[in-house]
Amino acid sequence: MEVLPAAGRWQEINEVDGMTTEAWEPVQRVRTYEQVMAQIEDRILDGRLKAGDKLPSERDLSALLGVSRPSLRESLRVLEALGIVDIRPGGGAEGGAVLVGEPGSxxxxxxxxxxxxxxxxxxxxxxxxxxxxxxxxxxxxxxxxxxxxxxxxxxxxxxxxxxxxxxxxxxxxxxxxxxxxxxxxxxxxxxxxxxxxxxxxxxxxxxxxxxxxxxxxxxxxxxxxxxxxxxxxxxxxxxxxxxxxxxxxxxxxxxxxxx
Amino acid sequence: MEVLPAAGRWQEINEVDGMTTEAWEPVQRVRTYEQVMAQIEDRILDGRLKAGDKLPSERDLSALLGVSRPSLRESLRVLEALGIVDIRPGGGAEGGAVLVGEPGSxxxxxxxxxxxxxxxxxxxxxxxxxxxxxxxxxxxxxxxxxxxxxxxxxxxxxxxxxxxxxxxxxxxxxxxxxxxxxxxxxxxxxxxxxxxxxxxxxxxxxxxxxxxxxxxxxxxxxxxxxxxxxxxxxxxxxxxxxxxxxxxxxxxxxxxxxx
DNA sequence: GCTGGTTAGTTGGTCTGACCATCTGATGTT
DNA sequence: AACATCAGATGGTCAGACCAACTAACCAGC
Missing domain, CATH: 1.20.120.530 (GntR ligand-binding domain-like)
Structure with a gap:
């Protein structure tokens, strides 16, 4: 069991590229919720996140990633529907989003x-x-x-x-x-x-x-x-x-x- | 192809039960996004919605269902991740959420x-x-x-x-x-x-x-x-x-x- | 009449800030 | 020691706003 913030920095998503508007051509639109998903996926794939780990609270994680809470929540909803995380309301040790190790529905x-x-x-x-x-x-x-x-x-x-x-x-x-x-x-x-x-x-x-x-x-x-x-x-x-x-x-x- | 509002009324989700707070006992928490999902699922299962149909705009649908746009969007995000709908930005005939008939990713x-x-x-x-x-x-x-x-x-x-x-x-x-x-x-x-x-x-x-x-x-x-x-x-x-x-x-x- | 640019409106994408219900855990009272 | 209480944290939800992208209708110019 590990709470995330201790496991390396999250990369802020809204990075400016500072370039002119040219040369922005085939890069298809990437929604922020997808970028959030990608970061969580990466952390799962390379082992920084594993079953049983608990994600930071929505407010904390959205701040860490530099995205708004609604966007972050869209990602969590998807992960929940896929059976990747289990989200429980309430404070303390019980509440929060936990990565599940057993296949669900x-x-x-x-x-x-x-x-x-x-x-x-x-x-x-x-x-x-x-x-x-x-x-x-x-x-x-x-x-x-x-x-x-x-x-x-x-x-x-x-x-x-x-x-x-x-x-x-x-x-x-x-x-x-x-x-x-x-x-x-x-x-x-x-x-x-x-x-x-x-x-x-x-x-x-x-x-x-x-x-x-x-x-x-x-x-x-x-x-x-x-x-x-x-x-x-x-x-x-x-x-x-x-x-x-x-x-x-x-x-x-x-x-x-x-x- | 059919745009939804013409295909029967959507049922508002926030229905008051008007009863006292008693007798509210084992009914586990149901989040509004789940209720939205359920309504869309029902319409798919009983055939009122089929592949190729387009959903109303987010603003319209959220109003029809009596839920906020963020909640509605959480549902759409999940349906999109499951490959059930295809969401494209922009107005007119191109934009909007369309039910897909081909299995995706x-x-x-x-x-x-x-x-x-x-x-x-x-x-x-x-x-x-x-x-x-x-x-x-x-x-x-x-x-x-x-x-x-x-x-x-x-x-x-x-x-x-x-x-x-x-x-x-x-x-x-x-x-x-x-x-x-x-x-x-x-x-x-x-x-x-x-x-x-x-x-x-x-x-x-x-x-x-x-x-x-x-x-x-x-x-x-x-x-x-x-x-x-x-x-x-x-x-x-x-x-x-x-x-x-x-x-x-x-x-x-x-x-x-x-x- | 036709072309092409302009504009208004719609749509999804995102954010801010706020309020609520629930649960935890510490506090304080008995 | 047992219980009641309260503050804080968390997820759940909402309203309102702005932006970018796109459509479609409009209008000026040829």
Missing amino acids: GFVNLLKLQLALGQFDQTEVLETRIALETWCCEEAAQRATEQDHRELGLILDRMDDPDIGTAEFNRLDAAFHVRIAESTGNSLSAHLMGSLRTAINRQMIEAYARLENWKETATVVRREHRDILDALHRREPAEARRAVGDHIRSFYNIGNVEA | GFVNLLKLQLALGQFDQTEVLETRIALETWCCEEAAQRATEQDHRELGLILDRMDDPDIGTAEFNRLDAAFHVRIAESTGNSLSAHLMGSLRTAINRQMIEAYARLENWKETATVVRREHRDILDALHRREPAEARRAVGDHIRSFYNIGNVEA
Whole structure:
């Protein structure tokens, strides 16, 4: 933990170049908030700032950088939305902007909007999930520990509840897939996967809701999940890959009956 | 193209609840910029806003929403950083915030910082690339057109230049991999892949620069690229998958000799 | 009538200064 | 010692102002 001012000087952004207006040609407009972002990025990239460090207060930092508080705040807002800093109000040790070391909801925020805007479509999300999850299962079949197996089993057990609702079923479904990814030890894959899943969560729930006989679908899903877990238990990467691929494709076909 | 005010009323954010201060208990703090984001998100999600639409001017929109311009601007900054809107200064038809329909550099911005912060490490990026690229190659072996094959060949031809520098070689290398992904028709996978690659671009270049005999490495890389393209030509998914997996792993081993 | 320069208005970009709610931590009281 | 209180710091928000860049309409001159 380190408070910034002690970690070297911040460079003031508003530097005069004192030259004539000529020779100012292709240099595209750079907004001050971008320059602020750039300075913070640099300090992160070269290690002067690391996870857990706390930034100076908005007033201090804006003064250090020679920019106004609103501009500085625009930068902080972006960093917050990206999940880079965590901002808490209040004074003392608790308040302030802290660099976070754990991935947050940055991807989900991004993906949801990009999906809604039609930058990507649902089929692409599905295929990308298949790409990631087949690899994850393949690796999980080799890397997963007994503990991973147990926890995955517990999730499936909870999904066996005959009185379960679609919302909870869907939640556990997602948890199962993410848990597999996590058992590979690759948090990026796991996080990406989870984000993709979350981004289309709304559609998933609606798809479940559209099913008249969703209980039958649930039965199929339960069976396929068990198959996947069995393959992990038996440590058969190829079989695990096949099982999860079929599983995702099968659910996609069901859910898209009337899409 | 549609300018917003005509597309239904915006709901003012500052609504009084007129109640006593009691019964205000677990409702966690919601900042106005988040409420603005939420309203714009809603309009995107339900289709009232779509790619190509232009938002009202900052002054108008802030008035419509009943928030101050700085708060509104914080929201716009975030949407811009996420690649959701494109903001251009100046009046008339050119200026203003426009919703974009093409994925931009949102992922890269995010990944670079998350990587720098240690939220993920390089090995995870590598493995995720393998997950995505093996799938992409497998599919590309089935989906790629003759045109795709031609363009990929052209990229490899340019990499054959014996006088090529590391920077250009690396750039073409990335282009080759991304072009394969694009030939699957899955722009999400392609974009994710490209973003992962871009996020570690700096490290890639440094890795190349560290190699004393990088020419030899380049020879190996060229050969492996040709193998991959051959597999695509012959439309052998399994072979394409294997070739690209080996290729990535092989380069990783070389580049990490002294990492 | 057409061209070209001028001007008014709009837009985003930025800043200043102010006020509020909340939380911390020291102060002071019981 | 325990509690209540208050000053200060912090983030959250706002109003108003100015600037630079650009558009579009206007107008003078040919």
